[in-house]
Amino acid sequence: MKPFLEMISISKTFPGVKALDHVDLHLNSGEVHVLAGENGAGKSTLMKIMTGVLRADPGGEIRIEGEPVVIKNPVHARSLGISIIYQELAVVNNLTVSENVFLAREPLRPTGLIDRAKMNADTRAVLSELGVDIDPEAMVGTLSVGQRQLIEIARAISYKSKLIIMDEPTASLSHHEASTLLRMSRKLASQGVGIVFISHKLEEIFEIADRVTVLRDGRTVDTRPVSEMTSDLLVRLMVDRELDQLFGHHTSHATAEVLMSVRNLTEKRVKDEGVFVRDVDFDLHRGEVLGFFGLVGAGRTEVMEMIFGSRPHTGEISINGKPARISSPSDAIEHGLGFVTEDRQSRGLVLGMSVRENFSLTHLSDYCSLDFVNRRKETAACADYIRALGIKTPSPEQKVLNLSGGNQQKVVLAKWAARRPRILIVDEPTRGIDIGAKAEVHSLLGSMAEEGMSIIVVSSDLPEILAISDRVIVLKEGRISGELTRENATQESVMLAATG
Amino acid sequence: MRVLHQLLQLRHMREFNVLIALILMGLLISLFTPYFLTVSNLMGVSRAFSLTAIMSIGMVMVIITGGIDLSVGSAMGLAGLITALCFDAGYSQYAAVAAGLGVGLAFGLTNGLLITAIGLPPFIATLGTLSIGRGLMYMITHGVPLTPQTPESFSVLGQGYVGPVPVPVVILLVLTVIFTIIMTRTRFGRHVYATGGNESAARLSGVKVQRVKLAVYVLSSTISALAGVIAFSRYLSAEPASGFGSELEVIAAAAIGGASLAGGIGSVLGAVIGAALIGEIANGVVLLNINTYAQQAITGGVILIAVSLDVLRNRMGGRG
Numbered sequence: 001m002k003p004f005l006e007m008i009s010i011s012k013t014f015p016g017v018k019a020l021d022h023v024d025l026h027l028n029s030g031e032v033h034v035l036a037g038e039n040g041a042g043k044s045t046l047m048k049i050m051t052g053v054l055r056a057d058p059g060g061e062i063r064i065e066g067e068p069v070v071i072k073n074p075v076h077a078r079s080l081g082i083s084i085i086y087q088e089l090a091v092v093n094n095l096t097v098s099e100n101v102f103l104a105r106e107p108l109r110p111t112g113l114i115d116r117a118k119m120n121a122d123t124r125a126v127l128s129e130l131g132v133d134i135d136p137e138a139m140v141g142t143l144s145v146g147q148r149q150l151i152e153i154a155r156a157i158s159y160k161s162k163l164i165i166m167d168e169p170t171a172s173l174s175h176h177e178a179s180t181l182l183r184m185s186r187k188l189a190s191q192g193v194g195i196v197f198i199s200h201k202l203e204e205i206f207e208i209a210d211r212v213t214v215l216r217d218g219r220t221v222d223t224r225p226v227s228e229m230t231s232d233l234l235v236r237l238m239v240d241r242e243l244d245q246l247f248g249h250h251t252s253h254a255t256a257e258v259l260m261s262v263r264n265l266t267e268k269r270v271k272d273e274g275v276f277v278r279d280v281d282f283d284l285h286r287g288e289v290l291g292f293f294g295l296v297g298a299g300r301t302e303v304m305e306m307i308f309g310s311r312p313h314t315g316e317i318s319i320n321g322k323p324a325r326i327s328s329p330s331d332a333i334e335h336g337l338g339f340v341t342e343d344r345q346s347r348g349l350v351l352g353m354s355v356r357e358n359f360s361l362t363h364l365s366d367y368c369s370l371d372f373v374n375r376r377k378e379t380a381a382c383a384d385y386i387r388a389l390g391i392k393t394p395s396p397e398q399k400v401l402n403l404s405g406g407n408q409q410k411v412v413l414a415k416w417a418a419r420r421p422r423i424l425i426v427d428e429p430t431r432g433i434d435i436g437a438k439a440e441v442h443s444l445l446g447s448m449a450e451e452g453m454s455i456i457v458v459s460s461d462l463p464e465i466l467a468i469s470d471r472v473i474v475l476k477e478g479r480i481s482g483e484l485t486r487e488n489a490t491q492e493s494v495m496l497a498a499t500g
Numbered sequence: 501m502r503v504l505h506q507l508l509q510l511r512h513m514r515e516f517n518v519l520i521a522l523i524l525m526g527l528l529i530s531l532f533t534p535y536f537l538t539v540s541n542l543m544g545v546s547r548a549f550s551l552t553a554i555m556s557i558g559m560v561m562v563i564i565t566g567g568i569d570l571s572v573g574s575a576m577g578l579a580g581l582i583t584a585l586c587f588d589a590g591y592s593q594y595a596a597v598a599a600g601l602g603v604g605l606a607f608g609l610t611n612g613l614l615i616t617a618i619g620l621p622p623f624i625a626t627l628g629t630l631s632i633g634r635g636l637m638y639m640i641t642h643g644v645p646l647t648p649q650t651p652e653s654f655s656v657l658g659q660g661y662v663g664p665v666p667v668p669v670v671i672l673l674v675l676t677v678i679f680t681i682i683m684t685r686t687r688f689g690r691h692v693y694a695t696g697g698n699e700s701a702a703r704l705s706g707v708k709v710q711r712v713k714l715a716v717y718v719l720s721s722t723i724s725a726l727a728g729v730i731a732f733s734r735y736l737s738a739e740p741a742s743g744f745g746s747e748l749e750v751i752a753a754a755a756i757g758g759a760s761l762a763g764g765i766g767s768v769l770g771a772v773i774g775a776a777l778i779g780e781i782a783n784g785v786v787l788l789n790i791n792t793y794a795q796q797a798i799t800g801g802v803i804l805i806a807v808s809l810d811v812l813r814n815r816m817g818g819r820g
Contacts, residue, residue, distance in 0.1 A: 310704060333706040347704055350697035352764050361694055361705040364687050371686040415705070 002065075004029045004163055004194050005050070005082070010060035012045050019045040020056070021218040027163060032185060032195045034205050034226075037215035038238055038406070038434035043198055046215070047165055050196075051084045052077040081162035085152045085169055093141035098123035100140050101155045126154045130184055144297075146177025153184065163194040170204060171432050174295050174460070182208050200434055202231050214238055239436040252486070253449045254288035254470045260319050260423055260454070267302060267478075268312035275299040277306065277478040280315070284423065284454050289445065291469030291489075292458040295498050299478040300458045301342055304425045308332045308339045319422070338362070338421035340412050342428045342458075348412040349400050356382045356396035358411055363419040385414040390440060406437030413444060424448065427458040442468050462491055474498050514758045515770040517809060521802075522777045529784040536787055539664055547666040549779025551576075551727045552746065553772045554672050556753035557679050558720030560771035563754050564683075565716050566696040566763025567615065567622035570747050572724040574633025575607040577743030579728030581637055581646065584738035588648035596654075597729055604725025607633070608718030615717065616710040634744065641740040650736055658734025668730050672772070675723070679768045692716060696763030752799065753778055756806040777802065 003026040012020040020042045027033050037043050048054040049062075052071040056062070062069055064080055071077050074084075091100050098119045099106075107115040107122070123136035132150050140148060149169055156164045166185070170178040185195050185208060199205055205212065209226040214237040221237050265280040277299040284290055294300045305311035309326040317324050324335045332339070341347040349358050359382045360367060367378040382396045391410045393403055400411055409429065416424055426445065430438040445468060449455055459465050465472055472489045474482035474497035482497025529536045536542075555572050562569045583600035587593070607629060614625035660667040683689035694702040695709045703709045724743075732738055757774030759766025778799055785795045 308704070328708075329704050330706045330708050339704060341701075341704060346698070347700045350694050350701050350764070352697050353694065357690065357694070361690070361702065361707065364690060368687050371688055373685055373687060373690065375685075 002029070003027060003063075004065060006061075006063040006066075007046070007050070008061045008063070010046070010049060010062070011057040012042075012049060012054065013057055019218050020049075022060070023215065023218070023220050025213055025220065025223075027194050027196060028211075029162065029194050030189050030192045031210040032189045032197055032208050034197045034199060034209040034212045035215065036199070036205060036212055036234060036238055038436050041215040041238075041434075042218040043215055044167070045218075047084060047167060047196075047198070050077070050165065051082060078159055078161070081160070082165070083156035083159055083161035083163070084165040084167065085149065085156060086167050089145070089148050089152065091140050091148050091151055094139065096137050096139055097127075097134055097143075097151055098136040100151055101126065101136075101158055103155075122158065123154065126158050129157070130154060131187075132180070132184075144177070146173045146180065149173065149177075149181060150184070153181075153188075157188070157193075161193065163196065164188065165196040165198075167198045168200065168432060169197070170199065170201065174297075178204070200432070200438075202234065202435075205234070206231070216240065235435060238434070250467065250486075251446070251450075252289075252470045253452075255286045257286045258283045258321075259286045259288075260284040260317065262307065263316045263318075265303065265306055265313055265315035265317070267306060268314055270312070275302065275478045277302045280475075280480055282473055282480065282483070284456065286454055287449050287452050289449050289455045289457060289468055289470050291465040291472040292456060292475065293460075293462065293465050293472055293494055293498060294475035295460075298475040298498065300475055301427055302478075303475065304339065304427055304456070304458060308337060308425065333362070333419070333421070336422035338416040338419055338424040340416055340424065340426040340429060342431070344405075344408050344412050349408060351401040352399060354397045355386070355391070355393050355400055355403070355411055358400050359385060359396070359415045359418065362415045366418075381418060382414075385418055389414055389417075389444065406433035409433050409437065409441065413441065417444070417448065421453065423454045423456070425456045425458070428460065429457065430459070430461065430464060438464075462494060465489075465494070466491065514765075514767055515773055517813070518757050518770055518773045518777060518806060521806060522773055522780060525777060525780055525784070529780070529787065533787045536784065541783070541787075543664055543666055543669070545779050545783045546669045546672075546776075548782070549775050550666070550668040550672045551731055552749050552753055552778065553775035554668075554675060554727045554730075555720075555724045555746065555750045556757070556771040556775045557675055557768050558716075558723035559750045560754040560757065560759050560766045560768055561679070561683065561692055561716045562622070562720045563751075563759045563761060564692050564696045564763060564766045565713055566699065567713065567716070568626065568751070568761070569611065569717060569720045570623065570626040571607060571611060571630040571633060572720060572750055573743035573746040574630045574637075575604050575721040575724040575743075576728035576731065576746065577637055577739075577741070578607070578633045579603040579725030580732035580742055581640060581728075581738040581740075583729050583732050584646045584648050585640070587650050587654075588646060593651055593654045600729040600732075601722060601725050604722035604728075605718060606721075607725070608721030609714075611721065612714035612717035616713050630747065637740050637742075641738070643740050645740065646738040647736060650733075655733055655736060658730050658732070668734070671726075671730065676768060676772050683768055688712070688715070693764060696765075698764070749778060749799075750775075752803050756803055758810055774806075777806075 005027040007025040010020055010023045023046060035043050049056045052073045101123045102119050107118045109115045120136040127134055134147055169181055189195050197208060211225050212229055213223040214221040261283045263281050266278040267276060275297055280303055292300050302311060306313035309328045309332040317326060319335050326332045356379055360378050367374050379396055389410045392407050400408055429441050445455055457468060466489055470486055472484045472494055473480055474494055476498055484493055559569055559572060579600040582603045583596045586596035586599045611626050611629055614620045615622050657667060662670050691707045691712045694707055695712045699709055753775035754771040756777055757770025781798055782795055785792055
């Protein structure tokens, strides 16, 4: 196989940071090439250079089918046959499937009006080539996240792309949707399309890759066929540490004392859409790590939002045996709750603010006398947490916007840890962050439980739930469908409760 | 050396661009006329823009939360008018001023509650109260200015001096310092920035965003009402169309000063310097005998250039 795209000695310098340092990457037609590396290793920057979003420093060279090229911008990249499917979906929800697939290059009739029939027919053809059954005239907003991702792939195919880059495409997909996507990617590769696949999920990498390239600290560490790679080796290449050292053993700190009990928690519905969460009953013990599992759409996040007062509900919540009226997040926080939200960028952080300002937002009054903020105290506390959590940032004054995903997540955890809540809810705490950061997050949650904090972990990553929970509650279609002790919780038993 | 170093640090301030523009524009005008750089002219200019600048302090706080207050001109005009009515009815000057500021409070509460309790978009809510305010002014005055008897001591507010400095300018400076401290050093200020930066992250962190929004609208209207009372004290005549259209100039001042209408970004000092720049242009137009009708067009050009430069600078600084 001859390489379709060669990137030779590519460097990229940002003010104060060398994001890429003489990276080499050869991508063949018809192969699935996995790009692995921790957050901040330079994967995103490399993608941006491939798609013309960023320009590499002078000195390197990019060749397509042997010819040197300068990729000027994303449109130019697309005309060269390079498409990208971003982690954050780039589809327009209030347009139909075919309108999305043909957005900005709609087929026209001689009159100048859109040729809707042709658009739908062509979309149907691409979708059936992919082997998926989606109506070209359906509104994209009514489709599941997984289906929307397939629309993006359909769009990339209809551009006649020779190289499709997928940036953590399965991060927000259910198990079933993810396996559909993997199957599809393999199929595309067998038709000669090159696929660059970015993923943090080891199982997935071994399932799909032909070759793997590992980036670390902006350098290419290794490229080899997947047949010559093992999990242990891959992890060691990515983080320079052993897997066993990363994930410690589980110790339970749960006590018999019930800290919070939830009874008949039911959603107050304004509109009849989405999952209807009802009759949720459970107890949370002091020092316990309680896992909440369910398939996408089972209502996990909704339950947490109700407890935290950001979603209208009926039912009783009592904390320390006393009824707690929680009708807003600030009520919840006063009752000693904290909430690390699923979506750190849109709901967890004020991206334009500094690490320090985001850190202190939950507990600013700790640093205030009257209403004046003592900035020295605030900065000192923030610096302590930056050190304790190993947040990689030049200073507390850096805008969180400029941090990598894993470090952003640590800032969210820090802002809640410093508030010292009695109960901390964490929703998808390790989504989209690398394996090293993931291990650090797990050990942080463990040490919070050790200090007597109770933790509710919501995750769609089943191995994660099993690894860190003392007890697992399973939701299905808005109700609790199972409760399993640590001893009884296995991949099979939890999955059975979630699907059976 | 240290002083030099600190001066160099200034260029990192958001307000640096607009401050440089203010100075360059001043130098440019001085090239053509010797009358610009005189104490009496500069004091006159300062007094002329002080009301816009005072109002821009309230406006920039609203804009930082991601909102907008179109009703500032009406709050200003109506406050001056009510103050005049109180004098006309024989109330003391303290009661008259309090009534004027009370108008601002009522405006602010109305705007704030429409936005937080009912959930109207700020643009619509304040467009409505803007129009109601104007209507009330015509209904009260029947289109005729009100010129009541006022005590000598009241006119100090608009006409007096502290040394060479006009009283409205002194009030502006004091408010600038107070609100700069509030916005940069207090918890409230931090919450204002967080609300505009990412409302749902702020709410989920425990910031009472509705209360923050209510507060900035009340502050904006009350500050505008104060400007209205000062304006009345200056002319001792409450005009039926006083304050009409001033909202655009006030918003322009905040925008020139680096505030982003998307929220989360902006500063009190920037807005005040922005108002100064607009005032300086107005003065230059008069001194240079340029057609005064051109003034609005020039101000518009400056807004576009200033905000474009800011946007471009941020794009270069960002990491894509």
